[in-house]
Amino acid sequence: MQFVPRWTAIKSVRNYFRPPRYSNELTAHMGPKEGIPIYRVMDDNGKVQDSSNEPKILYDAQRQGRISFYMTSSGEEATHIGSAAALESNDPIFAQYREIGTLMWRGFTLADIMNQCYSNHLDPGKGRQMPVHYGSAKYHFQTISSPLGTQIPQASGAAYALKMRGQKNVVMCYFGEGAASEGDFHAGLNMAATTESPVIFFCRNNHYAISTSLQEQYRGDGIGYGIPAFRVDGNDLLAVYNTTQLARKMALEKNSPVLIEAITYRVGHHSTSDDSTAYRGQEEIDNWTKASNPITKFANYLKNKNWWSDEQEKSLRDQVRKQVLTEFTAAEQQKKPAIDEMFTDVYDEMPWNLKAQREELKQILKENPDKYPLDQHVESPSLK
Amino acid sequence: MNTFQAINDSMRLAMERDPNALIFGEDVGFGGVFRCTLDLRKKFGDMRVFNTPLTEQGIAGFAAGAAVMGTTVIAEIQFADYIFPAFDQIVNEIAKYRYRSGGMFDVGSLVIRAPCGAVGHGGLYHSQSPEAYFAHTPGLKVIVPRGPIQAKGLLTSAIKDKNPVLFFEPKILYRSAVEQVPVEDYSLPLGKAEVLIEGKDCTLVGWGSQLYVLDAVAQEAEKSGISCELIDLRSIAPWDCETVTNSVRKTGRLVIAHEAPKTGGFAAEIASTIQETCSMDLKAPVLRVCGWDTPFPLIFEKFYLPDLTRCLQAVRQAVSF
Numbered sequence: 001m002q003f004v005p006r007w008t009a010i011k012s013v014r015n016y017f018r019p020p021r022y023s024n025e026l027t028a029h030m031g032p033k034e035g036i037p038i039y040r041v042m043d044d045n046g047k048v049q050d051s052s053n054e055p056k057i058l059y060d061a062q063r064q065g066r067i068s069f070y071m072t073s074s075g076e077e078a079t080h081i082g083s084a085a086a087l088e089s090n091d092p093i094f095a096q097y098r099e100i101g102t103l104m105w106r107g108f109t110l111a112d113i114m115n116q117c118y119s120n121h122l123d124p125g126k127g128r129q130m131p132v133h134y135g136s137a138k139y140h141f142q143t144i145s146s147p148l149g150t151q152i153p154q155a156s157g158a159a160y161a162l163k164m165r166g167q168k169n170v171v172m173c174y175f176g177e178g179a180a181s182e183g184d185f186h187a188g189l190n191m192a193a194t195t196e197s198p199v200i201f202f203c204r205n206n207h208y209a210i211s212t213s214l215q216e217q218y219r220g221d222g223i224g225y226g227i228p229a230f231r232v233d234g235n236d237l238l239a240v241y242n243t244t245q246l247a248r249k250m251a252l253e254k255n256s257p258v259l260i261e262a263i264t265y266r267v268g269h270h271s272t273s274d275d276s277t278a279y280r281g282q283e284e285i286d287n288w289t290k291a292s293n294p295i296t297k298f299a300n301y302l303k304n305k306n307w308w309s310d311e312q313e314k315s316l317r318d319q320v321r322k323q324v325l326t327e328f329t330a331a332e333q334q335k336k337p338a339i340d341e342m343f344t345d346v347y348d349e350m351p352w353n354l355k356a357q358r359e360e361l362k363q364i365l366k367e368n369p370d371k372y373p374l375d376q377h378v379e380s381p382s383l384k
Numbered sequence: 385m386n387t388f389q390a391i392n393d394s395m396r397l398a399m400e401r402d403p404n405a406l407i408f409g410e411d412v413g414f415g416g417v418f419r420c421t422l423d424l425r426k427k428f429g430d431m432r433v434f435n436t437p438l439t440e441q442g443i444a445g446f447a448a449g450a451a452v453m454g455t456t457v458i459a460e461i462q463f464a465d466y467i468f469p470a471f472d473q474i475v476n477e478i479a480k481y482r483y484r485s486g487g488m489f490d491v492g493s494l495v496i497r498a499p500c501g502a503v504g505h506g507g508l509y510h511s512q513s514p515e516a517y518f519a520h521t522p523g524l525k526v527i528v529p530r531g532p533i534q535a536k537g538l539l540t541s542a543i544k545d546k547n548p549v550l551f552f553e554p555k556i557l558y559r560s561a562v563e564q565v566p567v568e569d570y571s572l573p574l575g576k577a578e579v580l581i582e583g584k585d586c587t588l589v590g591w592g593s594q595l596y597v598l599d600a601v602a603q604e605a606e607k608s609g610i611s612c613e614l615i616d617l618r619s620i621a622p623w624d625c626e627t628v629t630n631s632v633r634k635t636g637r638l639v640i641a642h643e644a645p646k647t648g649g650f651a652a653e654i655a656s657t658i659q660e661t662c663s664m665d666l667k668a669p670v671l672r673v674c675g676w677d678t679p680f681p682l683i684f685e686k687f688y689l690p691d692l693t694r695c696l697q698a699v700r701q702a703v704s705f
Contacts, residue, residue, distance in 0.1 A: 092453070126486040135485045142452065143485035147476045153445025154452070154477070161453035164404060164431060171449075183469070187442030194437050195446075345483045346522045348492060348546040351575065351622035354522075 024050040026242055028228035028250065028258070038263050039243060040233035044292055046300025048238070075235070075267030077101055078294035079204050082240025083260070086248060087172055092158055093141045094151035094173045097132050098204065102174070106139040110324055114331030121337040121378045126345070148179040152188030152201065156257070159197035163255060170251045171199040177261075178209020178217055192257035193227050200247050201259045204234065206266035211279040227257045234264030235294040238301070265292070339365075340380035358382065385565040388558040390532035391420045391497070394539040395458055397569045399428045402456045405543075407433045409443055409460030409497075417462060418499055418558050444470035444496065448478050451494035451548070458543060464500035464552055465509040471517070478548045479523030492546035495539070499555035500528070501593055502643055502689060507682035513592075513644040513675075518550055519621045519653065525549040525574055526620040528592040531561040537572030538618065545574055554592040577624035579631065583613035586637040586699050589628055589654060591617040594641050594690065601695045610703050620650055628654065629661045636667035637702040641690045646674035668705035671698045 023037035042048055080101025084093075089106055093099075100113065111122075116134050119127030125135055125143060135143025142151065155173035162169050179185065180203055192199050207214055228250060232243040240262060247258040265288040269276045276285075302308030343350060343358045350358075362383045365372060385393065399405050407421060407428075413435040415422035425433040436443050440461055447459040461467045467474070474496070482490035502511045518526050525547050529535035535553065542549035580595070581602055588598045595616050602612035613631050617623055632638050638658055640651035651672040658670055673690040681688055 094449075124486045124488055125484065128486065129484050133484070135488055137488040143481075143489055145477060145480070145484060147472060150445060150473060150477050153439075153442045153473070154449035156442075157446035157449025157451075157457075158453045159449075160446070161404075161406075161450040161455040164406070164455070184441055184445060184473075187437075187439040188445060190437045190439065191442040191446050195434070345487045347525075347622075348482070348490075352625060353622060 022233065026230070026239075026246060028230055028246075036229065036231040036261075038231050038233050039239050040236045041238040041242060042236050042297055042301055044297060046297045046302075046304055048301070075288065075294065076204055076206060076264050078237035078298065079202070079234045079240055079262045079264055081105055082237040083172070083174075083202055083244040083262075086241045086244035088169060088248075090140050091169045091248075092155075092162075092171050093139075094155040094158070094171065095141065095144055096148065096151070096175045096179060096204075097144050097146075098176065099174045100132070100134065102172075103134055103136060103139060103141050106136075106141070108134070108136060108139060108141075110327040111331065112136070114327045115334070118331040118334065119336060120331055120334035122331075122334055123337070126341045127337045128341075149175060149182030149184035149188075151175070152179075152182075152184050153191055154188075155199050155201075156188050156192035156195065156197050159192065159199035159251075159257070160195050163196075163198055168252060169198075170248050171197075172202060173199055174202045174204060176209060177203055177205040177207075177214065178212060181209075181217055189227065189257065189259070196255040197257060198251040198255055199257045200244065200251055201257060202244070203259065203261045204264060205261050206234070206264045208266050208270070208276070208280070210270045210274060211276070213280075227259055229259040229261065231261045231263065233292075234262030235292045235297060237294060237298045264294075336377045338378045338380040338383075339374075340382050385532050385536075386557075386559050386562045387529075387532045387535050387553065388418055388420045388422075390536040390563075390565045391539055391553060392422055392424070393565065393567070394536045394543070395421065395424060396427065397540065398456065398458065398543045399424065399432065401569070405432065405456035405458070406450060407458045407460070408436050408446070410438055410462045411435060412460050416460065418555060420497070420553075420558075421460070440466055440469040441473055444473035444478065447494050447496065448473060448481065448491045451491035452481065452489050455493060456543060457494040459494065459496050461496060461498040463510055463512075463555075464498040464514050465512040467496075467498055467514060470496075474518070474524070474548075474550070475521045479521045481523075481548075483523060490546070491548050495542045495549045495551055497539075497551045497553060499558070500552040501554040501556060502680070502685060503556045504685065505682065506680070506685075508679045511643075511680040511685075513552070513642065515550075515552055515591075515620045516644055516648055516650045516653075519623075519650050521621075523548070524621060526552070527574060527618065528552045528554065528620060529618070530554075530592055530595045530616050531557060532563040532565045534572060534616075534618065536565055537570050538574065540569065541571040541574050544571065549574070552592070556593050572618075575619045575622050575624060577618055577627040578616045579613065579627065580616055581612065581614040583611035583635065585611045585635055586639060586702055587613045587615060587628065587631040587635045588695075588699070589615045589617055589638065589640045589651075590642060591620065592643075594643060597690065597692055597695060598641060600692050601699060604692065604696050605699050608700075610699060612699065617654075623650075623654070625657055625661065628658060632658050632662045633665045636665050637705075638662075638666075638670045639673060639695065639698045639702055640670070641673040641695050641698075643675050643689060645677045646672055647677050649674050668702040671702055673698045 021037045084102035084105035115122040117131040133144040155171045159171040230243045412421040447457045451457045529538045590598045655670040673695045
């Protein structure tokens with residue numbers, strides 16, 4: 001592991017994917033010579049290439065009382081778990097929306113996920129935001145918002161506030177490679193660099209921003225701003241873990257932001273509103289899924305160590321599937337939040353205009369109870 | 385004290401009250417381009433009073449992040465005209481932070497200060513009054529003080545308030561307005577208008593430097609036997625409907641004046657609300673005297689502003705309706 005504080009020429013982004021250049025050396029880059037190489041620990045079969053690189057994930061997991069973990073299969077699971085495992089559990093996380101694994105690592109349950117997605121009265125977000133916009137004060141996970149990149153300068157400010165107080169935490173900030181084109185990415189990194197804030201910028205470079213490919217997103221190779229940068233194989237959980245752990249140490253010791261770019265592939269559609277075969281071939285998806293699947297790779301690693309077997313895998317899958325279905329049904333059956341909650345939390349105290357509007361709605365509901373799905377909601381004390 | 389000294393004083397007290405409070409923005413370190421942060425870096429150190437890179441969206445986003453960690457933040461946008469790059473952070477993030485998290489997180493400990501309004505020669509980008517853009521955004525408080533005493537007391541409240549506050553400072557008042565400002569820590573309430581002159585024929589509503597114009601209007605009107613009631617709105621959001629309603633119920637007439645363009649300006653909100661609350665009391669249509677619906681022009685400033693002549697004419701029109 002070494003730190004290379006030298007800016008050199010940039011080569012085109014196209015070259016670092018075909019063929020990818022891997023390295024077993026965990027190195028921070030200020031700038032690439034021939035495209036920043038992608039750090040990896042395991043090969044595609046889950047075999048550790050250089051045993052000095054092998055971290056103690058399972059040991060750590062066991063110590064934290066986690067015997068298993070499950071992730072929905074989107075190809076980026078290793079980036080979530082590998083990075084979250086290398087953080088302290090009270091390091092604040094600012095995320096984009098495709099980082100549910102980090103929350104699950106910290107203890108967010110299937111029920112928590114379902115309650116948010118169902119907008120029911122058990123959702124601490126009170127059903128106000130779209131599904132997958134999770135947040136948790138308990139797990140130090142800032143509530144997700146839709147506007148892309150906005151969390152990046154926020155993470156810088158949060159890191160500065162923690163540094164000011166002498167708190168030994170870093171702030172973790174996740175975003176996709178598409179969001180990195182927003183002005184807020186520039187603003188956030190530059191602010192963090194000049195204010196010397198301990199924040200890790202974790203870019204999930206999964207090749208696509210909805211339908212837009214890398215070649216349409218940017219032409220450079222890696223990002224400067226005078227901060228150390230890592231490029232890591234995002235499908236290699238151990239590599240992500242090692243990288244994040246080192247980045248965290250550097251951020252705290254040097255009071256400096258650190259950038260991690262995890263190269264991965266968005267296996268699934270962008271969202272339920274997207275059919276990704278409209279802009280990319282099935283062959284491309286299959287290649288990534290087969291050649292470099294983070295779950296298979298990690299499972300192979302465990303099996304090579306004799307820590308995991310096909311039988312255990314089958315039994316875990318069955319168990320988790322059952323649990324998911326149970327929580328799914330339970331969340332579905334819960335009532336929605338009180339309609340009252342539409343008006344609360346806009347301010348700490350409700351101003352006159354909101355009180356008047358709540359009163360107006362109360363009258364409307366009183367006179368037209370059959371026009372609204374009132375029985376689906378928990379009763380509202382102030383709308384009675 | 386003049387206005388910039390009063391603002392400086394309020395910030396100094398905030399920094400003394402809270403050892404973690406931060407002040408940042410473009411060029412605030414050496415005292416700010418309007419001298420509002422003069423000597424604060426010397427007093428509190430460059431960890432707490434610092435220059436940022438030249439990025440308004442970065443300043444607003446950074447402010448939100450520090451505030452959500454519970455830190456008191458006073459961020460500065462150098463001119464209100466340049467707040468628009470931060471519009472997304474302010475409208476989509478800062479304003480909605482508490483609501484969207486179900487109250488789990490908030491950025492209530494932040495204030496964004498920005499000099500606003502006409503200054504005689506500011507042209508398009510050193511003259512704007514953008515309060516109406518933000519009044520349309522639930523979750524924000526928007527304040528405009530009219531002078532040094534108000535500026536100190538309202539800014540102190542804004543800093544202590546548990547909601548994000550945009551604090552627009554009419555820059556023409558920085559040096560021109562001088563008052564005996566109490567040296568101690570005091571607060572003036574947010575969301576409350578103030579009746580400056582009592583009258584019975586016509587209510588005048590304004591904020592910021594426009595109040596000086598309206599004060600002159602009231603004096604001129606007095607000469608022709610028209611008694612005006614002058615109200616400083618102080619808070620644009622949430623605004624004090626009750627005080628304005630009570631006044632209009634008494635006078636039966638309302639003239640609202642602001643520098644910002646007429647269409648979509650905050651006077652429209654006041655006018656339509658008062659029309660709802662006072663329909664039986666109104667003896668004349670509610671009149672708005674505002675900037676024209678053009679960008680703020682350099683050489684035509686005197687023709688652009690809602691000056692004494694135009695406001696006085698509106699009062700006469702209302703009274704003789």
